Amino acid sequence: MGTVSPGSEENNQDLFGIPDWSQLVLRIRNGDSAAMGELYHVFGRGIRYFLLRKLGPKDVDDRVHDVFLIVVDSIRNGELRDPERLMGYVRTVVKRQIAASIADAVNRRNTEVDYEDNLFSLADSREDPEREVEAHQREEIARRVLETVSGRDREILYRFYVQEQPMEVIMEQMDLSYNQFRLLKSRALTRFGKIGRRLAAGTALGARKYIGRE
Amino acid sequence: MEPSIHLSDEQLELYALDRLADADEDRIEGHLLLCDPCRNRLDEIGAFAFGMRSALRQTPPHVCDEQSRSPWSWFPWRSWMMPALSLGCVAAILLVMVLVRQPGDSRNLAALATLTLTATRGSGTAEAVAVPSKEYDLLLADGGPDGTEVKVFDAAGTQVWNGKPLHSAAGALAKIPVSLANGLYLVRLEDAGGRTLHEYSFQVRP
Numbered sequence: 001m002g003t004v005s006p007g008s009e010e011n012n013q014d015l016f017g018i019p020d021w022s023q024l025v026l027r028i029r030n031g032d033s034a035a036m037g038e039l040y041h042v043f044g045r046g047i048r049y050f051l052l053r054k055l056g057p058k059d060v061d062d063r064v065h066d067v068f069l070i071v072v073d074s075i076r077n078g079e080l081r082d083p084e085r086l087m088g089y090v091r092t093v094v095k096r097q098i099a100a101s102i103a104d105a106v107n108r109r110n111t112e113v114d115y116e117d118n119l120f121s122l123a124d125s126r127e128d129p130e131r132e133v134e135a136h137q138r139e140e141i142a143r144r145v146l147e148t149v150s151g152r153d154r155e156i157l158y159r160f161y162v163q164e165q166p167m168e169v170i171m172e173q174m175d176l177s178y179n180q181f182r183l184l185k186s187r188a189l190t191r192f193g194k195i196g197r198r199l200a201a202g203t204a205l206g207a208r209k210y211i212g213r214e
Numbered sequence: 215m216e217p218s219i220h221l222s223d224e225q226l227e228l229y230a231l232d233r234l235a236d237a238d239e240d241r242i243e244g245h246l247l248l249c250d251p252c253r254n255r256l257d258e259i260g261a262f263a264f265g266m267r268s269a270l271r272q273t274p275p276h277v278c279d280e281q282s283r284s285p286w287s288w289f290p291w292r293s294w295m296m297p298a299l300s301l302g303c304v305a306a307i308l309l310v311m312v313l314v315r316q317p318g319d320s321r322n323l324a325a326l327a328t329l330t331l332t333a334t335r336g337s338g339t340a341e342a343v344a345v346p347s348k349e350y351d352l353l354l355a356d357g358g359p360d361g362t363e364v365k366v367f368d369a370a371g372t373q374v375w376n377g378k379p380l381h382s383a384a385g386a387l388a389k390i391p392v393s394l395a396n397g398l399y400l401v402r403l404e405d406a407g408g409r410t411l412h413e414y415s416f417q418v419r420p
Contacts, residue, residue: 042248043247043248045250045253046246046247046248046249046253047247049246049253050243050246050247054369087244087247087248088240088244090247091240091243091244091247094247099398099400099415102367102369102398102400103400103413106367106400106402109367109372109373134261135264135268138261138262138264138265138268139265139268139269139272140269141265142262142265142266142268142269142270143269143272143273145266145269146266146269146270146273151275154270154275155275157266157270158270158274158275161231161263161266161267161270162267162270162271162274164231164233164346164420167224182224185223185227186223188262188266189223189258189259189262192261192262192265192266193258193262196261
């Protein structure tokens with residue numbers, strides 16, 4: 001699997017090398033419905049992913065639809081003057097939708113708090129329970145991984161993940177090469193994946209036994 | 215129609231941890247918009263990074279263990295000295311744990327971040343960026359009349375601070391004496407009756 005540096009301009013073409021944005025934009029401008037299908041095919045899952053990641057699953061289909069309507073309208077109205085900017089424009093629309101939804105959530109929360117204040121009760125401010133369970137699972141797996149690493153390696157990871165020290169600083173202060181640093185993290189990541197899969201398999205087995213399939 | 219070249223684990227991890235510069239972040243997001251395999255890897259790497267951060271916060275490295283063993287082992291009175299060292303070690307670990315449990319790990323934060331914000335006027339994009347700090351001075355342009363209140367919300371819509379700003383010709387200055395986790399924040403300026411006058415936004419990132 002090849003990788004690119006985010007800063008290298010020459011890789012831009014490969015990184016985003018979807019041909020003929022201009023053709024696609026032109027066809028949408030001319031009302032070609034197949035082109036709209038292509039646009040959805042290219043961006044649909046990515047848009048859904050970002051919306052899910054930032055806003056959760058609630059109303060995600062409607063939100064994806066809204067983004068597409070905005071993008072298609074802008075193309076048809078000629079607001080997207082440079083077709084090469086299509087991807088950047090889609091990203092901007094997604095970001096705006098996310099920010100607008102957050103502002104909306106803040107508004108709603110304010111209204112709910114006012115209402116509940118009138119009832120002399122407090123709003124439940126706990127996080128989404130599903131996310132909380134996921135976070136606990138992640139932490140538990142990471143704890144198991146950490147049990148297998150030396151004190152020095154643990155300190156390296158602590159500096160990177162908790163103290164948010166840049167990689168270069170850690171390498172210099174802990175007398176590490178780039179490869180040693182990378183290897184430590186990639187081993188830990190591999191262990192994390194293995195333990196996670198094992199736990200997931202165990203949970204699935206337990207669930208199957210519980211419902212009497214095994 | 216996926217790109218043939220993919221992002222590295224390092225890039226994905228820094229993106230997940232919100233530790234990339236704006237230009238790099240834009241580029242990475244552009245790629246992620248189109249690339250299924252990189253999105254899947256981002257989920258895995260993000261879970262790993264957040265799990266590590268959380269687990270390490272709960273159990274910071276015990277650096278005392280190794281130091282207290284070898285250099286002192288030849289001392290004949292180590293049998294009575296070791297309990298004292300152990301006690302010192304436990305005290306040091308407890309101190310580290312207390313410090314680590316401070317939100318945002320304040321030992322490594324800048325003392326103060328100062329931001330001048332202009333109202334978003336519906337665009338909703340956060341252009342102002344502050345580094346993680348122990349406190350924040352937000353100068354809100356067009357800060358309204360005396361008696362206004364400033365409220366700061368995180369990306370989940372939870373209010374993280376509220377208070378009265380200081381008014382001057384330059385705007386309303388809100389002094390926020392709390393460290394904020396990395397992420398997007400929305401600032402709302404309300405009049406005395408609780409009506410929204412303006413909204414602002416900013417990001418905290420290293």
